[in-house]
Amino acid sequence: MGDHKYKVFSFLEKAVDFLFLSFIWAIMCVPIITIFPSTAAMFGVVRTWQLQKGEAGVFITFFKLFKENFKQSFGLSLIWSLVGLSLYLNFQIVSLTGSVVEMVIFIVSVLLSIIFILITIYVFPMMVHVKAKWHELVRNSFFLVVASPYSTMIIGVVTIGTVYFLLDNPAGLFFITSILAYFISYWFLKAISKLQIN
Template identity: 30%
Template sequence: MSESPVIAFLNKMTDLILLNLMWLITCLPIVTIGAATTAMYYTNIISIRQGDGYVVKRYFKSFRDNFKQATILWLLVLLLGGIMAFDLFYWYTLGTMLGKVMFCLSAVVAFFMFIILLYVFPVLAKFDNCMKSTIKTAAAFAVGYLPYTAILTVITILFIYFNVVSIVMNAISLFAGFAVLAYVKSFFLYKVFMNHMDERYDDFYSDQEE
């Protein structure tokens, strides 16, 4: 007999609360944020593919398998993010026409980097690629699936906005919000990924019998 919707919801929320906790703990060294985020997307997307459960096992499998590559990607994100932040600040404070033009151009580049970032760690979680291929695939998805990219962008920006203006949202995020955000985004990411995978050979193997 299938479980009731209420029980299913409670089970899912329990998994997301646990996933959120593991993500927060494994993010504490800062440099491990990339590996932690990759593992969170892996766990969420595989739950869509295969069902709930096995949260700890799935999370730490991905965290371990993708640690090196995800960490390098994360450090690259920090470096490029720092450069772009300085670039935007410099051109904004220059106060000249050239500064305004360059600020606009830099803002476009920064936005393009942002939408690629929306896909980078989920792509690393889903596809077994080298770092260069991961970035190229993320960029191709960001541009090639603009409707999905727009949805992911709006969801992410709204999440950031409400966390900036609301202490209550901060508390929700610490409790389960980050995992819920990744779970919602994973539905759209899964649709994108499945256009490039034969489900019969989906690399999200069935780990339920291991």
């Protein structure tokens, strides 16, 4: 009976941690410029859970990692915003009137956008797992996209499903984001351990 109560308590404690982490992340993303640092910190927290490192609470760990990764993640957010904007403008320019050239440009743009999104998903767990310069993080993330198609496919499908859910249920930002981060981090660590990126 005592063991059962302990398991229930552990489950509730972990559920509260997930809720609290999602809530902190959502609040810290209100200033748009802190979205990347906040997301890196969230992935850092779930990584400590999975690797069983550190005994500090969610709040302390989050802001410690937020501070540690702020400079790099903020710099990357500026570069990433420009890349994302250029891809978006490229779609706006291509009118698809039927010309072969425009069709080729459109297909290339779609492929680049998919790769861009997948790299974006991987770059956050990569940032808190590997100490490297931003371009090395992007390179390693791209390598992971190509070298781990199974993990990438699973992460991509679940992420898309979560995004669709959040579009209909925006309040989910306050509880589901940390669960998604945990899921992505799990498959990231699984893939990276096989490839031995460090």
